[in-house]
Amino acid sequence: MLFQELTLAVSDKLNTRLYDRFMALSGTDRVRQSHHFEGRFENIYVDEADIPEIAIVLNVLKQQTGKLLGVPENTLKAGFWFNAMEAGHRTAPHHHDENDELLSAVYYICVPENSGDLILLDADKQVRVHPQAGKLVMFAPAVMHEVTVHRGSGLRLSVGMNVGPAGD
Secondary structure, three states: OOEEEEEOOOHHHHHHHHHHHHHHHOOOOOEEEEEEEOOEEEEEEEOHHHOOOHHHHHHHHHHHHHHHHOOOHHHEEEEEEEEEEOOOOOEEEEOOOOOOOOEEEEEEEEOOOOOOOEEEEEOOEEEEEOOOOOEEEEEOOOOEEEEOOOOOOOOEEEEEEEEEEOOO
């Protein structure tokens, strides 16, 4: 199973800025939502221009993808969306192997205690990832994955991402 995780060195300040900007944008017309399941929108889209700090995460992701797949990072693009989970929420099993994705990833911004683990399911292998603020987890887009129930309190905020070829 293609899987890698690392922690961003600048994560404390970066996560504070990402969280504050996300909260300022929440509920405004600058946010789009999709995938409404079990009482919440799983995907929350914000334009990169409205949250420029996300470029740090996307650049690290493209660098790592280039190394993992042996391709120049300037031939890659990364799309992203936020995932905000309150207590009692979970994410059902799914995969991202739908278009031209080469790699999928999640970056954790705010992780309350007991807020749910990422489960990666690949044939006979299962990987359980305990989220931590600042952690970047990368995996193959065809890997089924889910997030267990958030049994803590407070907002669990992460960024889902897919990397594909830059194209034209």
